[in-house]
Amino acid sequence: MRIFDPHIHMTSRTTDDYERMHAAGVRAVVEPAFWLGQPRTSVGSFTDYFDALVGWERFRASQFGIAHHCTIALNPKEANDPRCDGVLDVLPRYLAKDGVVAVGEIGFDSMGPAEERAFRRQLDLAVEFELPAMVHTPHRDKEGGTRRTLQLVEESGIDPGLVVVDHLNELTVGPVDAHGCWMGFSIYPDTKMDPQRMVRILQERGPARVLVNSAADWGRSDPLLTHATGEAMLAAGFSDDDVDRVLWRNPVEFFAQSGRLLLPETDDAPAPDASSLFEGNSILRGQQVS
Amino acid sequence: MTSVRPLAPPEELRSALSDDARRALDDMVAVLAAGATTLGRVFPAAARRTARGDLAAGGPRLEDAVRVELVAIAATRLAPGALLDELDQLYRYGDADEKRAVLLALGGIDDPAVDGSAVLLDALRTNDPRLVAAAMGPHARRLSPHDWRHGVLKCLFVGVPLAGVSDLAVRADAELTEMVRRYIDEREAAGRPVPDDALLVHDLTTLTRPEA
Structure with a gap:
């Protein structure tokens, strides 16, 4: 089973996790810029964090045979703090970089006016930099937040095929599907989805435009729940090819739209039929000391 | 004008690139030479627009050679101070590949008016x-x-081959030998292997500088 985890916060995880993930088949990840638990109070702490996402964390992952990518944005929660407004001005420096495969996580937390301004502006940046957008949906009033999210996506003019609306559940998947956006599901203990519920959604809707992630971070979470979902799919009668589509080919297809993927040329990298998805993307042939 | 030694001769670099990549490089060079854009705009996407990988076995990487050439072109329009400012900014906001290219470009600059040692020290603080x-x-x-x-010692710690360290034979001194000897002692006391390169430094200074 080869796995591309399209949403995982590796800066919060240990090298043990990297080892276990590789052993479970994880060969590529996307790490969205997000809230660190402790609120930041200045632009400088954001840029240091972004630098870590395109620098140290990418190197750390490479040591374990995992291709690391990231998304860059001002997250919704901190968009409410005026001291962080300047982050929006430094984003263009990062959005042109290799391995930065989307603008994200953007979206709503408590759905205030400052969040909405930052959300709109960053959707515009996604259009300007020809990048996909990764949109977080709120923990509170998820249904209302998802509805408003889809309105803003439509008003921005971004192609819905370039948008993944994340942390969906049984109640919010329908409208996102109807809008033609990609559907992200986080398999995360207690607060989000679990493997069995994920399998039922796949049985009802099929694998098209579905991304499954662990969203593992500094909270109680598990980076191997993507693998557990693959196992649950197989136990429910899905084929190896179905699992490969959901856990590898779908995220590759979505993020390849950025033209900035950094996937290694390895034996278990993309099947020939998926090769066209890599057009325009950088192929990294190992990161040896030169 | 500050001159920047290329990592590879321009014609050799171009012969290793595909037609599209060559056109992209020539295009970036032309707009930089005309002053129509800044290095900061073209630098991040330069690898994506051209190529990655080794130019030749053991040679420089294509993307590094491309970026160093872009620095050389920008340098023709910049005073030394402005060039250093530009390199500082590229490094400050660069990902690891961009940072490496800035360091390699500095390696090709002998102009005493361009002192990038602050950037080197930052790189030496990383792992x-x-x-x-x-x-x-x-x-x-x-x-x-x-x-x-301390840079040499850092190389030993993180596994950078000392063959790539400039001026090693000239600058290695008794103090470095002592530092490396203490490093070797510590490795041996812990029952860990001693890198061959550590022994090389030791030999360099004790064999070629008998007074040390």
């Missing part, structure tokens, strides 16, 4: 062997003896 290796090139001659010795 990324690609950056540490690039920091110990020819530009490292501007580092103080203390900083340079």
Whole structure:
């Protein structure tokens, strides 16, 4: 089973996790810029964090045979703090970089006016930099937040095929599907989805435009729940090819739209039929000391 | 005008690129030479627009050679101070690949008015062997003896081959030998293997400098 985890916060995880993930088949990840638990109070702490996402964390992952990518944005929660407004001005420096495969996580937390301004502006940046957008949906009033999210996506003019609306559940998947956006599901203990519920959604809707992630971070979470979902799919009668589509080919297809993927040329990298998805993307042939 | 030695002759670099990549490089060079854009705009996407991988076995990487050529072109329009500012900014906001290219470009700059030692010291504080290796090139001659010795020791720690350290035979001194000897002692006391390169430094100074 080869796995591309399209949403995982590796800066919060240990090298043990990297080892276990590789052993479970994880060969590529996307790490969205997000809230660190402790609120930041200045632009400088954001840029240091972004630098870590395109620098140290990418190197750390490479040591374990995992291709690391990231998304860059001002997250919704901190968009409410005026001291962080300047982050929006430094984003263009990062959005042109290799391995930065989307603008994200953007979206709503408590759905205030400052969040909405930052959300709109960053959707515009996604259009300007020809990048996909990764949109977080709120923990509170998820249904209302998802509805408003889809309105803003439509008003921005971004192609819905370039948008993944994340942390969906049984109640919010329908409208996102109807809008033609990609559907992200986080398999995360207690607060989000679990493997069995994920399998039922796949049985009802099929694998098209579905991304499954662990969203593992500094909270109680598990980076191997993507693998557990693959196992649950197989136990429910899905084929190896179905699992490969959901856990590898779908995220590759979505993020390849950025033209900035950094996937290694390895034996278990993309099947020939998926090769066209890599057009325009950088192929990294190992990161040896030169 | 500050001259920047290329990592590869321009014609050799171009012959290793595909037609599209060659056109992209020529296009970036033309707009930079005309002053129509800044280095900061073209630098991040330069690898994506051209190529990655080794130019030749053991040679420089294509993307590094491309980026260093772009620095050389920008340098023709910039005073030394402005060039250093530009390199500082590229490094400050660069990902690890961009940072490495800045360090390699500095390695090709002998102009005394361009002192990038602050950038080298930043790279030597990281634990990324690609950056540490690039920091110990020819530009490292501007580092103080203390900083340079610690750079060599850092190479041993993170596994950067000392063959890539400029001026090693000339600058290795008794103090470095002592530092490396203590490092070897510590490895041996812990029952850990001693890198061949550590022994090389030891031999360099004890064999070629009998007075040390």
